[in-house]
Amino acid sequence: MSFDNIPILIILVLALIAKNQSVAMAAAILLIIKLLGFSSWFSVLESKGINIGITILTIAILAPLASGKITLRDMYDAVVSPIGLLAVITGVFAAWLGGRGVMFFKASPDTITSLILGTIVGISFFQGIAVGPLIAAGMLSLVAGLFGK
Template sequence: MSVDNIPILIILVLAAIAKNHAVSVAAALLLIIKLLGFASWFSILENKGVTVGISILTIAILAPVASGRITLRDMYDSVVSPVGLLALLAGIFAAWLGGKGVLFFKTSPDMITSLILGTIVGISFFQGIAVGPLIAAGMLSIVAGLFGK
């Protein structure tokens, strides 16, 4: 095994120790792709992976609406409640941060490692989920912008 495989192997081991299945599966699949000689797929995954992943996540979130479990009345009642309005604003803010995060990943790829490691820690020890890197990158983008970086 090449020295180039050590970082993804470390992530795989940390994720397995922390019992984080999503990161374990992702790291294992990437390592398998690399070991099988399909490294050319990485550029496709980098360019389209976030979009495909967000689409799949959005499908899962919208499934109760499509199935009829959440009705138009439920949606209306949610939006007009005080907590629902806060949820609407939080959703707008999170989406905006995520968008800034995608741009930050493109302009500052050297920060990806720290953000990923932070996400693994958040997932492993604070019951987080793997959507953190985009929002974390968005927050970092804002803070870094305050310091002119």
């Protein structure tokens, strides 16, 4: 194994320590792809992976609507309450941040590892949960914008 595998191994180890299954699984799969010599897949994963992942996440979010577990009445009742309205506003803001995060990743791919490491540290030492590197990248893009970066 070469030294260029060390960064993904570090992420894998940190994810295992933090018990972050998503990051650990992703790092392990990428390492296996690389070790098996399928490195040509990386360009496809880089160009299509986020869209595929977001589609799968959206399917999971919409599944309760499709199955009937959440009805139109449930949606209405949730939205008309003060906390429901705040939830809509927060959801819009989070989605907007995620969109900025995608653009930021494309413009600054070197930040991906740092954001993931920061997420793992937050999980390991601050009882956090992985809210997603895309939203973190969106927040970073806002802060970087304040400093003209």
